[in-house]
Amino acid sequence: MKLKVQTLDAKAKGDIDLNDAVFGLEPRADILHRIITWQREKARGTARPTRERSDVSRTGKKFGRQKGGGTARHGDRAAPTFIGGGKAHGARLRDFNPSLNKKIRALGLKMALSSKAKAGTLIVLEDLDMKEGKTKALAGQLSKLGFGKTTLVIDGEGVNDNFRKASANIVGVNVLPAVGANVYDILKHETLVLTRAAVEKLEARFNG
Structure with a gap:
């Protein structure tokens, strides 16, 4: 699956080939439901x-x-x-300490990513580099990128510090490193935004 890559300034930055084994699956409601139920149960004290x-x-x-x-x-x-x-x-x-098979959890995350790709609400950015962590500047850029009312932004090893600071005051925008990607947060947000580094990390996570 090919997807266009953009910069934060909404400029084209080539294409990226997404692995169909990660982004091209057919989502199953029963699998996703099991994982979300498991996540919410694990969060209970x-x-x-x-x-x-x-x-x-x-x-x-x-x-x-x-x-x-x-x-x-x-x-x-x-x-x-x-x-x-x-x-x-x-x-x-x-x-409350339920258990769920690792293979099911991995399959659910793939299906959550695939559901966003299939619905056309997946955006890939080159990176999240910003010169300054200014909220006003970032808000103007996000309006051009076509983000939904709620957006989850996933970066690679760690979230760019200036982007994290700038997005902290924008309602509906949440950020995560690739290691924190999970089914509940992905499905809860209208739009999913991945950086190139995040795509590489996620694909390596399943291939490894």
């Missing part, structure tokens, strides 16, 4: 438990007469009715 009656350290001694005290007959300070007592039917410990 451990649900902490509350201390129930058996977990509270209080005296078990009966603290009043059975009769004649004018109060109810209690035998344990750990009862839920008392301050400091255990909670009745409290939250239980839940740890």
